[in-house]
Amino acid sequence: MLNITSIKKGLVIDHIRPGMGLKIFEYLKLGKADFTVALIMNATSNKMGRKDIIKIEDVIDVDFAMLGFLDANITVNVIEDEVITEKINLSLPVRVQDIIRCKNPRCITTVERDITHKFVLLDKEKGIYKCEYCDHIYSWEG
Amino acid sequence: MLKGRHLVDPQDFSIQELESIFELTQEIIDKPEEFNSICHGKILSTLFYEPSTRTRFSFEAAMLRLGGGVIGFSEPGSSSVAKGESLADTLRTVAAYSDIIAMRHPNEGAPKHGIQYCPVPLINGGDGGHQHPTQTLTDLFTILESKKRLDNLTIGCCGDLKFGRTVHSLIKAMSRYENVKFILVSPKELQVPDYIRTEILEQRNIEFQEVERLEEVIDQMDILYMTRVQKERFFNEADYVRLKDSYIVDLKKLKDAKEDLAILHPLPRVNEIAVEVDDDPRAWYFRQVKNGMFVRMGLILKLLGVK
Numbered sequence: 001m002l003n004i005t006s007i008k009k010g011l012v013i014d015h016i017r018p019g020m021g022l023k024i025f026e027y028l029k030l031g032k033a034d035f036t037v038a039l040i041m042n043a044t045s046n047k048m049g050r051k052d053i054i055k056i057e058d059v060i061d062v063d064f065a066m067l068g069f070l071d072a073n074i075t076v077n078v079i080e081d082e083v084i085t086e087k088i089n090l091s092l093p094v095r096v097q098d099i100i101r102c103k104n105p106r107c108i109t110t111v112e113r114d115i116t117h118k119f120v121l122l123d124k125e126k127g128i129y130k131c132e133y134c135d136h137i138y139s140w141e142g
Numbered sequence: 143m144l145k146g147r148h149l150v151d152p153q154d155f156s157i158q159e160l161e162s163i164f165e166l167t168q169e170i171i172d173k174p175e176e177f178n179s180i181c182h183g184k185i186l187s188t189l190f191y192e193p194s195t196r197t198r199f200s201f202e203a204a205m206l207r208l209g210g211g212v213i214g215f216s217e218p219g220s221s222s223v224a225k226g227e228s229l230a231d232t233l234r235t236v237a238a239y240s241d242i243i244a245m246r247h248p249n250e251g252a253p254k255h256g257i258q259y260c261p262v263p264l265i266n267g268g269d270g271g272h273q274h275p276t277q278t279l280t281d282l283f284t285i286l287e288s289k290k291r292l293d294n295l296t297i298g299c300c301g302d303l304k305f306g307r308t309v310h311s312l313i314k315a316m317s318r319y320e321n322v323k324f325i326l327v328s329p330k331e332l333q334v335p336d337y338i339r340t341e342i343l344e345q346r347n348i349e350f351q352e353v354e355r356l357e358e359v360i361d362q363m364d365i366l367y368m369t370r371v372q373k374e375r376f377f378n379e380a381d382y383v384r385l386k387d388s389y390i391v392d393l394k395k396l397k398d399a400k401e402d403l404a405i406l407h408p409l410p411r412v413n414e415i416a417v418e419v420d421d422d423p424r425a426w427y428f429r430q431v432k433n434g435m436f437v438r439m440g441l442i443l444k445l446l447g448v449k
């Protein structure tokens with residue numbers, strides 16, 4: 001496996017579904033970071049076969065609920081002095097605001113200015129949300 | 143208490159609150175002269191962002207028969223909306239002039255958004271293919287009038303169940319009553335959307351069946367709710383030819399139906415109910431139109447807190 005230097009202090013976002021790593025990298029705007037970051041794609045995993053990993057050499061504010069929305073299987077390790085001090089398991093947030101857009105072309109959110117895009121979790125297992133305005137179903141898989 | 147409330151979704155009101163509206167509606171039908179000036183000095187605004195003459199007339203006639211006044215527009219082109227005003231701002235403005243608002247909007251969820259900015263009661267007069275709660279109130283009242291109950295019923299819905307929002311609202315509303323079963327009659331491609339099946343029918347353990355042909359199931363129904371099936375909604379010509387006559391009620395099909403079946407239709411109809419059915423005692427759809435106005439009268443009175 002490709003060796004990436006372990007970090008002294010920061011976050012390791014692990015068990016990311018392959019292919020989702022880049023999305024999360026972009027969502028966290030890590031491309032513009034002035035600290036050391038690593039995006040590892042298609043690493044071998046005992047649990048998942050393949051996975052993506054992101055390592056961040058800094059303590060940054062991350063909206064874990066939103067990370068959970070992007071991929072609920074992710075684990076986040078908080079590292080201090082090269083050891084894991086905290087393991088955060090993610091879950092899908094009950095409400096999602098202004099992250100995704102309703103796919104219903106007739107939805108009021110497609111035409112009204114300054115409207116908050118609101119979704120509520122419908123099915124935790126399948127990751128299904130619905131638009132709070134028009135009830136249209138939204139699932140991450142599309 | 144219904145005073146000051148909005149009506150966006152048929153489920154905004156409890157069963158008891160609906161009952162109170164229906165009781166008042168019956169009083170209005172029985173003694174219309176006692177209500178003909180009860181809303182003197184009150185104004186209803188009808189904001190119709192897409193034309194729907196029937197629904198607008200029904201709201202306006204309701205307010206006029208209560209002695210109130212009506213302002214509004216029937217197409218957005220003639221209003222500030224055409225200049226790009228947001229829905230939020232339009233509602234804030236119109237609410238300054240009126241005591242109650244009825245709005246029809248082509249975008250789904252518009253009323254849910256709008257109520258955040260509307261200090262007077264807002265009635266959803268239809269939002270795209272989503273909800274049309276005053277039609278639902280009309281349908282429920284007509285079922286109540288014809289069957290004297292809203293529970294223990296087998297309700298057939300026939301036609302375009304995918305895009306027919308009146309059907310969606312009816313299923314949502316009726317599924318709250320005890321021992322109501324549904325028979326959903328439509329071509330495969332026009333079955334009810336998934337959210338109705340998962341969120342309403344399956345989640346509440348409601349008995350329902352989905353079939354392709356009306357003639358096979360009409361004998362089980364207490365209520366038959368008809369909607370139009372448009373030819374262009376079929377995926378292919380062969381299915382259309384094979385099934386089109388299954389979505390038309392005529393006297394021949396009614397031979398198998400119960401004596402006290404009540405046939406409802408949100409209107410306008412094209413050919414899905416044969417004209418020969420109009421004189422059959424089981425035809426309730428013209429009565430249903432009139433009920434639409436009476437129910438809106440009851441609703442306006444309750445939301446204004448006049449009664």
Ligand SMILES: [Zn+2]
Pocket residue numbers: 102103104107108109131132133134135136251
């Ligand atoms: Zn929507």
